[in-house]
Amino acid sequence: MRKVDSKSSRTLRRGPGGRVVAVVGLDSEEAMVDGGKTRRGGLAGVRNSGGGGHVPILARILAHNLFPYHHHLRTHDYTMSGQHQLPDLPYAYDALEPFISRQIMELHHKKHHQTYVTALNAAEQAYAKTSSPKERIALQAALKFNGGGHINHSLFWKNLAPSASEGKGNGGVLKDGPLKTAILETFGTFDQFKKEFNTVTAGIQGSGWGWLGVNPASKRLELATTANQDPLLSLVPVIGVDVWEHAFYLQYLNVKVDYLNAIWNVVNFDEAEKRYLEAIGGSKL
Ligand SMILES: [Fe+2]
Known part of the structure:
Protein backbone atom coordinates (compact mmCIF):
# COMPACT_ATOMS: atom_id res chain seq x y z
CA MET A 1 0.00 0.00 0.00
CA ARG A 2 2.84 2.24 0.93
CA LYS A 3 4.51 1.20 -2.29
CA VAL A 4 1.43 2.14 -4.24
CA ASP A 5 1.24 5.41 -2.37
CA SER A 6 4.85 6.02 -3.07
CA LYS A 7 4.38 5.18 -6.72
CA SER A 8 1.26 7.20 -6.76
CA SER A 9 3.09 10.06 -5.16
CA ARG A 10 5.83 9.86 -7.74
CA THR A 11 3.21 9.61 -10.41
CA LEU A 12 1.56 12.59 -8.93
CA ARG A 13 4.80 14.47 -8.99
CA ARG A 14 5.38 13.43 -12.51
CA GLY A 15 1.75 14.03 -13.28
CA PRO A 16 1.91 17.76 -12.73
CA GLY A 17 5.17 17.70 -14.65
CA GLY A 18 3.44 15.99 -17.50
CA ARG A 19 0.59 18.45 -17.32
CA VAL A 20 2.85 21.45 -17.20
CA VAL A 21 1.84 22.28 -20.69
CA ALA A 22 -1.73 22.90 -19.69
CA VAL A 23 -1.20 24.20 -16.20
CA VAL A 24 1.64 26.50 -17.00
CA GLY A 25 -0.10 27.68 -20.12
CA LEU A 26 -3.34 28.44 -18.31
CA ASP A 27 -1.73 29.91 -15.22
CA SER A 28 0.51 32.06 -17.26
CA GLU A 29 -2.33 33.20 -19.50
CA GLU A 30 -4.68 33.91 -16.60
CA ALA A 31 -1.98 35.78 -14.78
CA MET A 32 -1.35 37.87 -17.83
CA VAL A 33 -5.01 38.46 -18.43
CA ASP A 34 -5.41 39.59 -14.83
CA GLY A 35 -2.29 41.65 -15.18
CA GLY A 36 -3.74 43.08 -18.33
CA LYS A 37 -6.48 44.72 -16.33
CA THR A 38 -3.78 46.79 -14.78
CA ARG A 39 -2.22 46.71 -18.20
CA ARG A 40 1.17 48.26 -17.59
CA GLY A 41 2.02 45.76 -14.88
CA GLY A 42 1.22 42.86 -17.15
CA LEU A 43 3.16 44.20 -20.07
CA ALA A 44 6.12 45.24 -17.97
CA GLY A 45 6.26 41.73 -16.58
CA VAL A 46 6.35 40.35 -20.08
CA ARG A 47 9.10 42.69 -21.17
CA ASN A 48 11.16 41.63 -18.20
CA SER A 49 10.72 38.02 -19.14
CA GLY A 50 13.06 38.47 -22.03
CA GLY A 51 10.72 36.59 -24.36
CA GLY A 52 9.18 39.63 -25.98
CA GLY A 53 11.86 39.91 -28.63
CA HIS A 54 10.42 36.96 -30.53
CA VAL A 55 6.91 38.28 -30.58
CA PRO A 56 6.93 40.44 -33.70
CA ILE A 57 8.09 37.66 -36.01
CA LEU A 58 5.80 35.08 -34.48
CA ALA A 59 2.89 37.45 -34.55
CA ARG A 60 3.46 38.22 -38.22
CA ILE A 61 3.71 34.55 -39.12
CA LEU A 62 0.57 33.72 -37.16
CA ALA A 63 -1.32 36.68 -38.56
CA HIS A 64 -0.32 35.83 -42.11
CA ASN A 65 -1.32 32.19 -41.74
CA LEU A 66 -4.53 32.83 -39.87
CA PHE A 67 -5.74 35.92 -41.72
CA PRO A 68 -4.36 35.88 -45.27
CA TYR A 69 -7.17 37.98 -46.74
CA HIS A 70 -7.13 40.83 -44.25
CA HIS A 71 -4.70 42.99 -46.22
CA HIS A 72 -6.77 46.09 -45.60
CA LEU A 73 -6.23 45.99 -41.85
CA ARG A 74 -3.30 48.14 -40.89
CA THR A 75 -0.32 45.97 -40.07
CA HIS A 76 -0.04 47.33 -36.57
CA ASP A 77 -3.65 46.38 -35.86
CA TYR A 78 -2.56 42.82 -35.29
CA THR A 79 1.18 42.40 -35.63
CA MET A 80 4.27 44.41 -34.79
CA SER A 81 4.95 44.30 -31.08
CA GLY A 82 2.46 41.61 -30.16
CA GLN A 83 0.92 44.15 -27.83
CA HIS A 84 -2.31 44.93 -29.56
CA GLN A 85 -4.26 47.99 -28.62
CA LEU A 86 -7.98 48.62 -28.47
CA PRO A 87 -8.67 50.87 -31.46
CA ASP A 88 -10.66 54.03 -30.88
CA LEU A 89 -14.17 54.11 -32.25
CA PRO A 90 -14.42 56.42 -35.27
CA TYR A 91 -17.52 58.04 -33.69
CA ALA A 92 -19.01 58.71 -30.25
CA TYR A 93 -20.59 55.94 -28.22
CA ASP A 94 -24.06 57.43 -28.71
CA ALA A 95 -23.56 58.21 -32.40
CA LEU A 96 -25.36 55.12 -33.66
CA GLU A 97 -28.53 55.78 -31.68
CA PRO A 98 -31.38 55.07 -31.93
CA PHE A 99 -30.33 51.93 -33.82
CA ILE A 100 -27.59 50.83 -31.43
CA SER A 101 -27.68 52.28 -27.95
CA ARG A 102 -24.86 54.06 -26.22
CA GLN A 103 -24.93 51.44 -23.46
CA ILE A 104 -24.38 48.60 -25.92
CA MET A 105 -21.62 50.44 -27.75
CA GLU A 106 -19.79 51.39 -24.59
CA LEU A 107 -19.85 47.90 -23.08
CA HIS A 108 -19.16 46.25 -26.41
CA HIS A 109 -16.10 48.37 -27.11
CA LYS A 110 -14.65 49.02 -23.65
CA LYS A 111 -15.34 45.62 -22.13
CA HIS A 112 -15.82 42.96 -24.77
CA HIS A 113 -13.35 44.10 -27.38
CA GLN A 114 -10.82 45.08 -24.70
CA THR A 115 -11.01 41.56 -23.28
CA TYR A 116 -10.15 40.04 -26.67
CA VAL A 117 -7.20 42.40 -27.01
CA THR A 118 -5.90 41.67 -23.52
CA ALA A 119 -6.26 37.92 -23.91
CA LEU A 120 -4.67 37.96 -27.39
CA ASN A 121 -1.66 39.79 -26.02
CA ALA A 122 -1.41 37.27 -23.20
CA ALA A 123 -1.64 34.32 -25.58
CA GLU A 124 0.99 35.75 -27.92
CA GLN A 125 3.34 36.46 -25.07
CA ALA A 126 2.84 32.97 -23.65
CA TYR A 127 3.50 31.54 -27.13
CA ALA A 128 6.69 33.52 -27.46
CA LYS A 129 7.95 32.44 -24.07
CA THR A 130 7.78 28.71 -24.73
CA SER A 131 9.49 26.43 -27.21
CA SER A 132 7.35 23.46 -26.22
CA PRO A 133 5.23 22.21 -29.13
CA LYS A 134 2.55 21.02 -26.68
CA GLU A 135 2.31 24.40 -25.02
CA ARG A 136 2.15 26.10 -28.39
CA ILE A 137 -0.58 23.75 -29.59
CA ALA A 138 -2.48 24.39 -26.36
CA LEU A 139 -2.39 28.13 -27.11
CA GLN A 140 -3.83 27.85 -30.63
CA ALA A 141 -7.43 28.04 -29.49
CA ALA A 142 -6.79 31.19 -27.46
CA LEU A 143 -4.95 32.78 -30.37
CA LYS A 144 -7.77 31.98 -32.78
CA PHE A 145 -10.60 33.06 -30.46
CA ASN A 146 -9.07 36.27 -29.20
CA GLY A 147 -7.26 37.11 -32.42
CA GLY A 148 -10.49 36.59 -34.31
CA GLY A 149 -12.38 38.67 -31.76
CA HIS A 150 -9.91 41.53 -32.16
CA ILE A 151 -9.94 41.42 -35.96
CA ASN A 152 -13.71 41.01 -36.27
CA HIS A 153 -14.52 43.89 -33.93
CA SER A 154 -11.91 46.13 -35.55
CA LEU A 155 -13.66 45.53 -38.88
CA PHE A 156 -17.11 45.95 -37.33
CA TRP A 157 -16.58 49.40 -35.78
CA LYS A 158 -15.29 50.74 -39.09
CA ASN A 159 -18.07 49.28 -41.18
CA LEU A 160 -20.61 51.17 -39.06
CA ALA A 161 -21.33 54.89 -39.18
CA PRO A 162 -23.87 57.36 -37.75
CA SER A 163 -27.10 57.18 -39.69
CA ALA A 164 -27.93 59.46 -42.58
CA SER A 165 -31.63 58.99 -41.80
CA GLU A 166 -30.99 60.72 -38.46
CA GLY A 167 -28.96 63.43 -40.15
CA LYS A 168 -25.84 62.30 -38.33
CA GLY A 169 -23.60 60.84 -41.00
CA ASN A 170 -23.35 58.53 -44.00
CA GLY A 171 -24.64 55.34 -42.35
CA GLY A 172 -27.10 53.31 -44.38
CA VAL A 173 -26.47 55.02 -47.71
CA LEU A 174 -25.32 52.88 -50.64
CA LYS A 175 -24.22 55.41 -53.21
CA ASP A 176 -23.95 54.76 -56.92
CA GLY A 177 -20.60 53.13 -57.57
FE1 LIG B 1 -18.99 41.58 -30.21
Missing part, protein backbone atom coordinates in the same frame (compact mmCIF):
# COMPACT_ATOMS: atom_id res chain seq x y z
CA PRO A 178 -18.77 49.82 -57.96
CA LEU A 179 -20.12 48.25 -54.75
CA LYS A 180 -23.71 49.14 -55.54
CA THR A 181 -23.28 47.77 -59.07
CA ALA A 182 -21.87 44.51 -57.69
CA ILE A 183 -24.64 44.20 -55.08
CA LEU A 184 -27.31 44.72 -57.72
CA GLU A 185 -25.61 42.24 -60.06
CA THR A 186 -25.41 39.63 -57.32
CA PHE A 187 -28.66 40.09 -55.45
CA GLY A 188 -30.98 41.94 -57.84
CA THR A 189 -31.94 44.80 -55.53
CA PHE A 190 -30.53 46.53 -52.44
CA ASP A 191 -33.51 45.33 -50.38
CA GLN A 192 -33.05 41.78 -51.59
CA PHE A 193 -29.37 41.91 -50.58
CA LYS A 194 -30.27 43.01 -47.05
CA LYS A 195 -33.02 40.40 -46.85
CA GLU A 196 -30.70 37.57 -47.92
CA PHE A 197 -27.92 38.77 -45.63
CA ASN A 198 -30.32 38.83 -42.68
CA THR A 199 -31.77 35.42 -43.49
CA VAL A 200 -28.35 33.81 -43.69
CA THR A 201 -27.11 35.64 -40.60
CA ALA A 202 -30.21 34.93 -38.51
CA GLY A 203 -29.59 31.25 -39.17
CA ILE A 204 -26.42 31.22 -37.07
CA GLN A 205 -26.90 28.89 -34.14
CA GLY A 206 -25.38 30.48 -31.10
CA SER A 207 -22.77 33.21 -31.38
CA GLY A 208 -21.15 34.28 -34.61
CA TRP A 209 -20.85 36.77 -37.42
CA GLY A 210 -22.64 37.46 -40.69
CA TRP A 211 -20.52 38.60 -43.61
CA LEU A 212 -20.59 40.04 -47.07
CA GLY A 213 -17.27 39.28 -48.70
CA VAL A 214 -15.45 38.96 -51.99
CA ASN A 215 -14.46 35.54 -53.24
CA PRO A 216 -10.74 36.00 -53.96
CA ALA A 217 -10.86 33.66 -56.96
CA SER A 218 -14.03 34.78 -58.73
CA LYS A 219 -14.01 38.38 -57.36
CA ARG A 220 -17.75 37.96 -56.82
CA LEU A 221 -19.68 39.02 -53.74
CA GLU A 222 -20.81 36.22 -51.46
CA LEU A 223 -22.57 35.89 -48.13
CA ALA A 224 -21.04 33.85 -45.34
CA THR A 225 -21.24 33.25 -41.62
CA THR A 226 -18.59 32.33 -39.10
CA ALA A 227 -19.11 30.76 -35.70
CA ASN A 228 -17.94 32.23 -32.41
CA GLN A 229 -15.09 34.64 -33.11
CA ASP A 230 -13.77 32.79 -36.13
CA PRO A 231 -12.50 35.34 -38.63
CA LEU A 232 -13.66 35.21 -42.22
CA LEU A 233 -10.91 33.35 -44.06
CA SER A 234 -12.61 32.12 -47.22
CA LEU A 235 -13.61 35.57 -48.44
CA VAL A 236 -12.20 39.07 -48.21
CA PRO A 237 -14.47 40.77 -45.65
CA VAL A 238 -16.53 43.72 -46.90
CA ILE A 239 -19.24 44.02 -44.22
CA GLY A 240 -19.32 42.13 -40.93
CA VAL A 241 -22.24 42.05 -38.51
CA ASP A 242 -21.75 40.85 -34.95
CA VAL A 243 -24.62 38.62 -33.88
CA TRP A 244 -23.35 37.73 -30.45
CA GLU A 245 -26.05 38.53 -27.89
CA HIS A 246 -23.76 41.17 -26.36
CA ALA A 247 -24.17 43.13 -29.61
CA PHE A 248 -27.94 43.59 -29.28
CA TYR A 249 -29.54 42.00 -26.24
CA LEU A 250 -29.64 45.08 -23.99
CA GLN A 251 -31.73 46.88 -26.60
CA TYR A 252 -33.46 44.23 -28.70
CA LEU A 253 -33.67 41.45 -26.11
CA ASN A 254 -34.19 38.14 -27.88
CA VAL A 255 -35.49 39.63 -31.14
CA LYS A 256 -32.37 39.24 -33.21
CA VAL A 257 -34.20 39.97 -36.44
CA ASP A 258 -35.13 43.49 -35.24
CA TYR A 259 -31.45 44.17 -34.59
CA LEU A 260 -30.55 42.83 -38.04
CA ASN A 261 -33.18 45.02 -39.68
CA ALA A 262 -32.09 48.11 -37.74
CA ILE A 263 -28.37 47.78 -38.30
CA TRP A 264 -28.59 48.61 -41.99
CA ASN A 265 -29.33 52.19 -40.96
CA VAL A 266 -25.80 52.42 -39.60
CA VAL A 267 -23.79 50.37 -42.08
CA ASN A 268 -20.94 52.38 -43.56
CA PHE A 269 -21.14 51.50 -47.25
CA ASP A 270 -18.33 53.92 -48.06
CA GLU A 271 -15.96 51.81 -45.94
CA ALA A 272 -17.48 48.67 -47.46
CA GLU A 273 -16.81 49.99 -50.97
CA LYS A 274 -13.16 50.72 -50.07
CA ARG A 275 -12.76 47.12 -48.94
CA TYR A 276 -14.55 45.87 -52.03
CA LEU A 277 -12.30 47.84 -54.37
CA GLU A 278 -9.21 46.64 -52.55
CA ALA A 279 -10.45 43.06 -52.76
CA ILE A 280 -11.08 43.11 -56.48
CA GLY A 281 -7.78 44.86 -57.03
CA GLY A 282 -9.27 47.34 -59.45
CA SER A 283 -9.88 44.60 -62.01
CA LYS A 284 -13.50 45.66 -62.41
CA LEU A 285 -12.78 49.36 -62.83
